[in-house]
Amino acid sequence: MANRLEKARSPYLRKAANQPVDWFEWSEEAFKKAKEEDKPILLSVGGVWCHWCHVMAKKCFENEDIAKIINENFVAVKVDRDERPDIDRRYQEFVFATTGTGGWPLTVFLTPDGEPFFGGTYFPPEDGFGMIGFKTLLLKISEMWEKDRESLLKSAKQIVESLKKFSERDFSSNFDFTLIEKGIKAVLDNMDYVNGGIGRAPKFHHAKAFELLLTHYYFTKDEDLIKAVELTLDAMAKGGVYDQLIGGFFRYSTDDRWHVPHFEKMLYDNAELLKLYTIAYQITKKELYRKVAKGIVDYYRKFGVDERGGFYASQDADIGELEEGGYYIFSLEEIKEVLNDEEFRIASLYFGLREGKNVLHVSLDENEISEILGIPVRRVKEIIESAKEKLLEVRERRETPFIDKTIYTNWNGLMIEAMCDYYKSFNDPWAVEVAEKSGERLLKFWDGDVLLHTDDVEGFSEDYIFFAKGLIALFEITQKGKYLNAAVEITKRAVDLFWDHKRGGFFDRKSSGNGLLSLKVKDIQDSPQQSVNGIAPLLLTTLSSVTGTEEFGALAKKSLRAFAGILEKYPLISPSYMISLYAYIRGIYLVKTRRHFEEMLRTFRPFKFVIRDDSELVCEGNVCRSLK
Template structure:
């Protein structure tokens, strides 16, 4: 057993019994490298990473390879989900060196932590056009012994280049930036299969949500088509878990059929929200069904007893990718009645030949990934005999060996799921989603926030690692969405406190925008400032929207000024690569629209108040804030609600734009009229 046995990270614990003398990231390893004059081998991954498992089996569990590593290197393991800051620095280095990146990330460093060589997965011998890992170890060791000056220069040159901050500012952002983004998406949209670009295909939830906003303000039918066609094809495909709900990480093909089977909390939060927004737009019951099944999956399989949401489920079970999810027709016939089997075969397009092979060859094993026939209706899954068949299959599947579950609780990802659950409660009227969001928020605020600093990760009673700007921004967003669901003002108060601390830790007073990390870790080579949306939106993108919402609530100009400075800080980059930052463009859409401040004065127990709130939540109104002034509460702490009272002893709705209010209304029928206004623009 090595030093990783003392860690809490599920990923590090997976490697605790390797013969490699692994160290966690920290001074003990760094000092050993300096004292023994050895280069560092840094391996970064995460617990549900398929190729991380493969490299472990092939190399890190190999006694001879481990002996070579231990003799010539100081070996460090990092969980990228615990330390995204470390991962970002060295991923950037490897991408600069090789033109590509991914996990496992394999990087060689000087004892001063300067990267000089790297890659991703290395096989045990030369294959796939990659050198064998033992050969890499031997060559790096030779370079360190015989060409030290060259190696040190490589590392220093990279660090010098990396520390040179890019000026990403430019001309002010406007609706023209939204037009450019639309054109980019239009150019790579797959009209037949949905999605953007070819295989592999990723969900790109933020792109879908942005297109819904563009459609709302321009009326452009193709913007809506790009969003809904993608949502439809994903929901039909194997990337969606038709029995258990929820989405897998990505599709290996252009048809969304064969996924990489891991399930990530953040994907399911972002996708659930995208489907809910689409349902607000066109009321297609399929969108509500997918969102409901996805959130129910999280409640069933990804929620801790204390209320926090777990991180991920592995792609593999019993060492085979996808084994938990696939079916042969022989298995189906054994479980189902003939009528049920025939319905499943037609609806989910199974065959005796199958459509999947875990080894990546032809589907000769007869294994089927369930995927919907496009000619069938989504609603059929809720009626006999298909409903009973699906229930039987889910019960049988639950008795299989499940994929490994990473049960650490990450602040940022929990913030995203709190937001999704709150939105689900608003749009679908399901109180269990609000309860789950509230319980998760309470858990995070109790265990990860001490009133001054937020921690990133919780597991087995331990809160650890300084939170990043993503953790603060995503949690603030979740708390604001939760406030707009149950109107408990403590969520608003906590959001304000977190925003204040985020500004203190991360804000760049000189150029604007937020750094990803604070200044507390001297081992980090630089402080990055990100606006690119990857698997999750950038912290700056979500922070921009938070600032605009807080300005609307508080009437405090400094929030709006910060948002404008943030837009300016990244305007050059975003103008050139508008498609790369769809979440920031959603904040821009808010800023350039006639965004609404809505106050409903009345008791939350009044049926008419409840009906008005339902009416508001059913509409797609992304550029709004909403607060309740409840006369039964002695203090309304939100400045927006000041002096807004119920008139004539009736629930009263105030709708304002730029803090200029329209005439108050009282009737549910009047709500539609006062909410309908938007600032339109044209795409052509």
């Protein structure tokens, strides 16, 4: 018998509809029941793409004995972290503060008022391997709730109070270019100079960090910067973290060499990486980067766009019975059956094939194989493409991992902007067509007062800011004034709803709601995707330059100042902030031209914006010169 999640909007919640747990969505109904029955709340947060969420669902929430314990002793609340990032963000902070780790599935126990007192991530059903089992944990917390509630809540209250105090701290400070230099040094100091990327496994893409390095390289020609970027972008492009058969990136690598990923594909990752590889190609003219950018676009062209406009949110890692990556992995015998002898010989070198299961990655490139085998490079490329086509045919006969077709405004804003950059660089008419169609669909989420995050969910500040950035990118390539006007109005409304008038910066949501939703949060840390307060000053600086509205420039300055203190102390936490600061200090490179419009549109330069206008002027900061 289905539970009440059967009619949920979220596909992640609907997948839990047939579990024996008596799930609630995050709602007044759930909190009312918890208060009336004096029961703690079990909060479970995850995503439809998340492998370990599926594992915990199968082993714990589909377990009749565990479900019985939950239903008798707790009010169970299920949240989709993509649909409600505000809930996830706050309770992740609590779990990280108490355990030193975070992630999904997120498992948190709350008072009937929604204050957390214990949490973690994945729990196995039974005790073992040094981990407490979920059944044991549920019984222990239930017993302590009845017999020793004060000790259960005491330390948690201290943590919650410290979170509240941290959210109210003033990090404002003056800033100058030395802060950017600190940020760049922090990226370089944390580089893996053997395998590329930042830090050790698990490795995330950190696209904005490398965009920052590319920006500084453009103006300084510092070879250390481009070496770090190329090492990383080459490694990711050749690794298993990139889908070698059709394109698009998986969420992160489980190893230092980028070979074995977690296999979910996320819209926000691919949007940021499309922009990054497009910029990298413009600066280096490296063919590999063009191919990777095209691969991302090809993936979305085939699998990731709604016919009404809008980019889909994600693609799952699993197929079948919790088989992570099974769609993408090939056994050696399977490959031998598909390819002819010549194809197998070259594919073995190219993909580094071995006995057992293979995650496809580039082990030797075409030139290296040509030299080893004495075969012309062109022929090697032809054979590799033939082998890829055959393997892709085999893969596409398999069960396809679930695609979440939800349209989220924030992530769509990022991809609209990236598609506009791709169009400017590669002149692919499909990119501008799909960007504009997606922008038009999202404008239906905007009624002039409220912007939706997705159907029937009010937007967060990142929806307003990221979509406004997508809209001004659309304005630049189409020169349709309605996109600029909408960007201006949506940004103004974001200021009305979310701006911190005391210290500057944007709160993530309106500060009301149960539990930690009353906590005011101004997100600055890239996670590693760009944060709203990291990138908002770039939007405000651009709008100030394009519209001549000084108020936007003043807000950009206040926003940058609001977080300068924490960036001074932790310069690696927000490369997106450093990019915004770079643009603010240097100024937008505003080109007003009719005669050279197409040429200037396609000419790469950081912080450039082109308007079709008879002025024939180039302005940077307060200095203008004639383009004639």
